[in-house]
Amino acid sequence: MTAQQPMQTSFEPEITAFYCIYCGYMAADTAGALGVQYPANVKFVRMPCTGKTDIRYLLEAFEQGADEVYVVACPIVTAITFVEMNAVWRA
Secondary structure: OOOOOOOOOOOOOOOEEEEEOOOOHHHHHHHHOOOOOOOEEEEEEEEEEHHOOOOOHHHHHHHHHOOOOEEOOOOOHHHHHHHHHHHHHOO
């Protein structure tokens, strides 16, 4: 009698990526211009500023089936400046 080998399946995680319209979007746009192909299991969510990302957005991505979630953000100095400018504009 031979031992049965377990079936090997390749797991492709569903990934949701949040990125801002400044640094993150420019990086994705540059990669696209260079011909970099993104896998079908990665979904991109463009945001005005990742400094304003709410935890609810990240949790919703998991609820919608994402296995992994990551946030592409600007350097902290840029993000703080943008958030501060938003506060001034609203005043």
